[in-house]
Amino acid sequence: MTGLESFLDPTILILTPIGVLLGALIGAVPGLSATVGIAIFLPFTFALDPLAGLVLLLGIYNGACYAGSIPAILLRTPGTPASAATVIDGYSMTKKGQAGRALSISLVASVIGGLISTLLMIFLAPVVADFALGFGPAEYFALAVLALAIIASLGEGSIAKGIISGAIGIMIAMVGLDGISGFNRFTFGVGDLSAGIELVPLLVGLFGAAEAIRQIEARLTGTNRVAKLGTFKVGRARWRSLSPHMASGGLIGFIIGILPGVGGDIGGYMAYNESRRFARTHRSRFGKGDPRGVAAAESANNSAQVGGLIPTLTLGIPGNAAAAVLMGALLIQGLQPGPQLFTGSPDLVYGTFIALVAGFIFLLVIGMFSIRLWAQVIRIPPALLWPMVLVLTVIGAYAVRTNPFDVLVMLIAGVIGYLMMKTGWPVAPLLIGVIVGPLAEQSYRRAMIQSGGSLEWALEPIPLVLLILAVLSVVYSVWQAKRDVAKSVEPKVAPQSHNPANPEDEVSTEATAQQNTEHGTNSSPG
DSSP: OHHHHHHTSHHHHHHHHHHHHHHHHHHTSTTOOHHHHHHHHGGGGTTSOHHHHHHHHHHHHHHHHHHTHHHHHHHSOOSSGGGTTHHHHHHHHHHTTOHHHHHHHHHHHHHHHHHHHHHHHHHHHHHHHHHHHTOOHHHHHHHHHHHHHGGGGOSTTOHHHHHHHHHHHHHHHTOEEOTTTOOEESOTTOGGGGGOOOHHHHHIIIIIIHHHHHHHHHHHHTOOOOOOOOOOOOOHHHHHHHHHHHHHHHHHHHHHHTSTTTOHHHHHHHHHHHHHHTOSSOGGGTTSSOHHHHHHHHHHHHHHHHHTHHHHHHHSOOSSHHHHHHHHHHHHTTOOOSHHHHHHOHHHHHHHHHHHHHHHHHHHHHHHHHHHHHHGGGGSOHHHHHHHHHHHHHHHHHHHHSOHHHHHHHHHHHHHHHHHHHHTOOSHHHHHHHHHHHHHHHHHHHHHHHTTTOOGGGGSHHHHHHHHHHHHHHHHHHHHHHHHHHHHTSOOOOOOOOOTTOTTSOOOOSOSHHHHHHHOSOOOOO
């Protein structure tokens, strides 16, 4: 009740939607992450009360995470690193003329994932934080191996290609200063490589610049087509089929988010992988424009963002980079994150929890009114759109460290991503390798140092369970791939009539009588 009283202050009620709107504007620009947005607006909170300042920054925090899916779906350019997994099916839906439906699913999944994680945080924050605090190098290494095992399932038809692509990503992650010994590795005398390959320029290049190059090439050869928005409405049957994927994505994202330093990008990929792995029907549609992939990824990455606040608030350990900036805001206000924050400032803590719930409700409302505006990006003539995307990728790459070298990295990554698309090599495993590689390597080396060179730490309960799950994940992926190959060579039966009663059947157009009955008359927004 104290937190509710604090939240009902008029200043808080005004700043909550303002923060969400600012975050949405920032996240929609490729390369500008939640961390950048919070850092930009941090000085504006110095004149505010602690709760007011924190509410504004939290609105930016969650709004940016959601809005990163907008360019990911429309332009194949993740607005934030956490939206990388959304590209896989989101952009494929856009190419199929279902951009409006993909944006609607992304909005609802983001809100549901955030609310799931917020409610879990309210009730489980102290307990979960204590459990996460018990994770040492051995546990983090095993968790990283489990995440890397996802690579075997993201090979887009070829497990070998997925593993090789992931290995290349791990090699890229090794460039720069060694986190243990402090020596330069694979820098070849280039000073700018000492800090390593920055993630955002690499991400923007692999997806955004690569797609822009491909689209410009298609326009020059006369083979590109302007995608259609399609309907923004999603039927009740479709929502029922997506709800398990949003719920599981929210739970997976929460678990990943509470582990300091892991983040929403890994959570999004893990939730996407598990949704595909355990889909009951039409598993082959994942990666080709399946709404379930968008729902799982978006629910998970928003849930992981909120989960990252648990170690920040309860232990004083930032869960991710953006949470570290939020922690800095608390310290500037004279507040020390940790257990004493719950006892000394309950109005701040529980007011923050209520503001998070209200923020996601505001996000749903703001998203519903603005989603058609965002979607108009797709109506820009391709001759203008894709050169503009290239310009945005340059700005996004440069804005991270204001270093021209990052622009060069982005352009090289764009060429690599373009060549990988042309030759059928998956890009997602490479990105997972870059993200998870440093965590796996450094955790393994620390575990070996602590154990004096012994592998006994691998037999401890948590690492052992995680490593067994990683092995089972690869074995299951191999078995699943062989089964799919065996099915593909079976004699094909005559195609059956479409069954609209199956909620997981693909909805290709708005013209069927089933949809007109269920949704009403749908038309693309003008």
